[in-house]
Amino acid sequence: MNSQWFILKERAISLRKKGFSIKYVEKKLGINRSTLSGWFKAIELTQAQRDQLLLNWKNGLAIAQKKGGQWHADQGEKRRAAIRKEVEIFTSNIHIDKTIGELILATFYLAEGTKRENCFRVANSNSEVLKGFISLLRYLYEIDESKLRCVLHLRKDQNEAELKKYWSDLLKIPLEKFLKTQFDKRTVRETYHHYKGVCIVNYYDMALQRRVLYLGEKILGIIKNTGG
8 A cells, every 4th residue: 555545544534533424535535435435344433423423414414405405496596587587578568458458457356356236346455466456447447536435454453544544645545535444353463564454445336347247257258268
């Protein structure tokens, strides 16, 4: 055995006695695992060395899991970025005229709006969704703003005045059009700061409601016949 090989063997044995795994030593020194197994065969590790070996294994496993988790997170972000780019391209030339707009509104109302014939009513906790819906409603029809009414459904620990102003500013509906707020008295846990409650928008026009509901039914019929 030449001197260089002897030095490598001594380093390998030293690492092993410090509690490092065969895999680690193999990677660290570039020595074949079968050679290392022969060198380490006669080594009797103390309990402290076995404990260190176990600790090193656990630490290595934790690092590997962390790297694996980060890799999956990075891959997920790449996929999301690719999808966002595809959607940006897909929507870049879309123009919502009144025909397309009314189809969108009717589809949304069919899912979220009230079906009972009394008024045109929709509720949501997502401010962007509700803002978009009301903006579309105003774009499509010459609505009578005096027929609009709002009701907030809040948790009991929420600030009524603050949230009325929030929804009023967002939807461009005057505060005097907001009816008595309904509070959920079952609130137990503290409400998340980003939760703005549920806003119900009523527009008292049964003719408009009937048109939108009928349009929604026709859309369903078309969808059911898609693809034969």
